[in-house]
Amino acid sequence: NAGVTQTPKFQVLKTGQSMTLQCAQDMNHNSMYWYRQDPGMGLRLIYYSASEGTTDKGEVPNGYNVSRLNKREFSLRLESAAPSQTSVYFCASSRALSVFFGSGTQLSVL
Amino acid sequence: DQQVKQNSPSLSVQEGRISILNCDYTNSMFDYFLWYKKYPAEGPTFLISISSIKDKNEDGRFTVFLNKSAKHLSLHIVPSQPGDSAVYFCAASAISRGAGSYQLTFGKGTKLSVIP
Numbered sequence: 001n002a003g004v005t006q007t008p009k010f011q012v013l014k015t016g017q018s019m020t021l022q023c024a025q026d027m028n029h030n031s032m033y034w035y036r037q038d039p040g041m042g043l044r045l046i047y048y049s050a051s052e053g054t055t056d057k058g059e060v061p062n063g064y065n066v067s068r069l070n071k072r073e074f075s076l077r078l079e080s081a082a083p084s085q086t087s088v089y090f091c092a093s094s095r096a097l098s099v100f101f102g103s104g105t106q107l108s109v110l
Numbered sequence: 111d112q113q114v115k116q117n118s119p120s121l122s123v124q125e126g127r128i129s130i131l132n133c134d135y136t137n138s139m140f141d142y143f144l145w146y147k148k149y150p151a152e153g154p155t156f157l158i159s160i161s162s163i164k165d166k167n168e169d170g171r172f173t174v175f176l177n178k179s180a181k182h183l184s185l186h187i188v189p190s191q192p193g194d195s196a197v198y199f200c201a202a203s204a205i206s207r208g209a210g211s212y213q214l215t216f217g218k219g220t221k222l223s224v225i226p
Binding site: 004031033035040041042043044045048058059090092094096097098099100101102103104 | 114116152153156159201203205212215218
């Protein structure tokens with residue numbers, strides 16, 4: 001079972017460039033999430049989608065946009081990348097209290 | 111202000127001994143607590159959870175204790191094994207908020223090293 005799949009695994013951007021992180025889950029979960037993890041920090045919620053067609057801001061949404069394309073896919077877009085967005089990004093999905101994470105995307109913004 | 115705190119960034123334990131990881135929270139709305147384990151270059155994986163209506167939950171070598179009055183929970187691993195070496199995150203959720211999603215608030219993590 002694939003679970004939660006994120007692409008790409010690694011990405012280097014220059015300041016001001018844009019990119020989209022892709023996430024797909026094959027568990028038929030309604031809810032999906034994007035978190036970021038910085039060194040010495042826990043995971044912080046960027047955006048979430050409680051169900052297809054809805055998205056809401058989390059703790060640290062500034063500089064990001066999301067799209068819940070369908071039930072399976074939830075993408076995170078950086079319109080104009082900044083060095084402060086250098087982080088490891090995790091996508092997750094859940095059914096009730098079972099939350100499953102992808103393996104992460106390591107993003108560096110130079 | 112951190113709502114979930116793990117005050118020990120690291121912990122070293124001998125193989126076979128007990129590992130105790132601690133977590134404190136400040137938000138009284140939290141009613142469900144989880145522990146996640148994370149290896150380098152992997153996503154967090156669920157380990158064990160506890161609802162606020164309980165004070166203990168056990169799963170094999172892993173036991174989580176919840177003290178609601180102190181807003182404190184702990185994860186006990188016994189006996190500890192080298193394969194347990196990882197970063198452990200405490201997380202909390204206020205499931206009563208509804209909306210069909212279960213946003214997690216994470217602590218900063220504790221790196222456990224089990225020494226053979």
